[in-house]
Amino acid sequence: MSFPLDETDIAILETLIKDGRKSFRQIAKEIKVSTPTVKIRYERLFSMGIIKSISPILDMKKLGAKMDLSKSSIKSPRKTIKKIDSNLHVKIKCDYCDRKISEKPSILKVGDIQRFFCCPSCRVLFQDKYQRRIKALMNSQK
DSSP: OOOOOOHHHHHHHHHHHHOTTOOHHHHHHHHTSOHHHHHHHHHHHHHTTSOOOOOOOOOHHHHTOOOOOSHHHHHOGGGTOSOOOTTOOOOOBOTTTOOBOOSOOEEEEETTEEEEESSHHHHHHHHHHTHHHHHHHHHHHO
């Protein structure tokens, strides 16, 4: 027996494809339905097997890992990386000026989010530019 997906189900799936980390509340605001509706629909899609998991998409270039492009890895991307090297160094860019960070980064932590900067001056400029957002996030954490 087939089960038709309606516009709400499709909207939830499209939103999760764009960003699987969104909360039910964020999805509800975006597609203009209630949060409980999103939660129920998500659970139904999950129990039907349409949503199998919410998984990260890794940027292999930043990890410096080489990919195995065999047919089996294309069908199942999880088999592409069997083990991540413990001596791995991640290439990161400054969140303000977009330059590569070659030394120890200057870090700004706001809530659960960390921002990385190439120098203290970029960090200060970022704080000045986004001070309203930073204050709003800090107030929402309380």
